[in-house]
Amino acid sequence: MLNEVTEPGETGRDSLGSAPSTHRSPDKVNADYKFGRLLGEGAYAVVRLAYKKSEGKNYAAKIYDKAKLFDEHRRNSVCREVMLMQKLKHESVVEFSEAFETDHHVYLIMEYVSGKSLHDYLKRQRASPSNKTEFDQTLSETESKRIVKQLLQCLHYLHDQGITHRDIKLENILLDQKNNIKIIDFGFSTRYKPQKKLKLFCGTPSYMAPEIVSRIEYLGPPADIWATGVLLFCLLNGFFPFKGQTDAELYRKINRGSFKLIRSDLSDDCLTVLKEMFNVNPESRLSAAELLQENWFLSDSSKKRSISEIRREFKAKILKKFPVRPVNKNTFCITAP
Ligand SMILES: Nc1ncnc2c1ncn2[C@@H]1O[C@H](COP(=O)(O)OP(=O)(O)OP(=O)(O)O)[C@@H](O)[C@H]1O
Numbered sequence: 342m343l344n345e346v347t348e349p350g351e352t353g354r355d356s357l358g359s360a361p362s363t364h365r366s367p368d369k370v371n372a373d374y375k376f377g378r379l380l381g382e383g384a385y386a387v388v389r390l391a392y393k394k395s396e397g398k399n400y401a402a403k404i405y406d407k408a409k410l411f412d413e414h415r416r417n418s419v420c421r422e423v424m425l426m427q428k429l430k431h432e433s434v435v436e437f438s439e440a441f442e443t444d445h446h447v448y449l450i451m452e453y454v455s456g457k458s459l460h461d462y463l464k465r466q467r468a469s470p471s472n473k474t475e476f477d478q479t480l481s482e483t484e485s486k487r488i489v490k491q492l493l494q495c496l497h498y499l500h501d502q503g504i505t506h507r508d509i510k511l512e513n514i515l516l517d518q519k520n521n522i523k524i525i526d527f528g529f530s531t532r533y534k535p536q537k538k539l540k541l542f543c544g545t546p547s548y549m550a551p552e553i554v555s556r557i558e559y560l561g562p563p564a565d566i567w568a569t570g571v572l573l574f575c576l577l578n579g580f581f582p583f584k585g586q587t588d589a590e591l592y593r594k595i596n597r598g599s600f601k602l603i604r605s606d607l608s609d610d611c612l613t614v615l616k617e618m619f620n621v622n623p624e625s626r627l628s629a630a631e632l633l634q635e636n637w638f639l640s641d642s643s644k645k646r647s648i649s650e651i652r653r654e655f656k657a658k659i660l661k662k663f664p665v666r667p668v669n670k671n672t673f674c675i676t677a678p
């Protein structure tokens with residue numbers, strides 16, 4: 342299956358060149374790896390800890406059951422996931438190691454990320470019966486900004502490579518030991534050509550952009566930005582911005598794009614970023630690169646400081662250590678102690 346060396350696009354097939362033979366016997370797989378505890382489970386795959394004996398190192402193995410991949414669409418997306426992961430190299434993308442298949446399974450071996458997903462991070466305390474929100478805790482504005490900035494930097498990289506993730510959500514962002522993010526699960530990801538719209542209706546309902554729920558053709562990157570807005574909202578508030586008893590109700594609210602915050606302590610710069618991400622018009626929704634230029638993301642050190650600010654700082658921090666004699670408005674003479 343992995344030897345089908347094309348990356349099936351949604352419209353046409355992009356050749357990716359030839360892939361090495363990837364078939365292995367189950368005995369060879371078990372000789373190479375010792376499989377450990379379950380790290381996660383989805384509809385088509387399980388993820389297990391995999392100890393590579395030759396390296397003495399732990400990896401994560403995403404193991405697809407071929408029996409569940411009966412429809413062509415699914416098989417294509419597994420091929421695409423492997424092909425895309427092979428190409429990606431970024432500190433915030435989980436690192437690909439190798440992929441192979443047996444008669445019954447496809448194995449995607451990748452870097453093992455030992456921390457929790459953002460979803461588990463927000464759920465880490467036991468929910469109290471009085472807790473009416475989806476998550477048990479929220480993050481500070483500063484911590485949310487740090488995480489979302491890393492996510493946008495990574496999306497900027499992906500979009501620059503012509504790749505859209507299409508399933509940005511709390512469960513698909515893991516935290517490493519230093520609490521830095523790693524994006525996983527490229528199962529819905531695809532390559533796109535600039536301005537060529539996509540058709541596949543996919544993603545996770547609460548994170549879907551208006552253009553997706555309206556089932557019109559859409560561009561991938563703006564939809565990733567909308568999903569990032571949902572994620573940021575959840576980090577700050579502990580619940581989803583758009584909710585409905587039915588999908589139809591949820592989609593109506595997404596299309597309206599209006600959201601309510603319960604926190605009143607958020608800065609104006611933060612609110613501006615949320616509003617830009619929840620722009621219902623994908624054509625004018627800011628890109629990852631543009632959002633990173635918003636005030637909220639510019640650290641104090643990268644903000645342009647005014648001359649008077651620099652002068653004030655100079656006087657306060659340095660001159661106060663020495664006896665100084667003003668010569669004129671801009672010149673001081675430091676008197677030797
Ligand atoms: N590299 C990894 N290191 C540690 N844990 C991982 C890693 N990759 C995945 N996991 C765990 O496994 C879970 C499921 O992984 P993933 O999101 O790739 O599969 P999935 O959601 O089942 O995929 P799909 O949506 O394609 O069915 C993750 O939420 C995470 O908890």
Ligand SMILES: [Mg+2]
Binds near residue numbers: 383513526
């Ligand atoms: Mg997932």
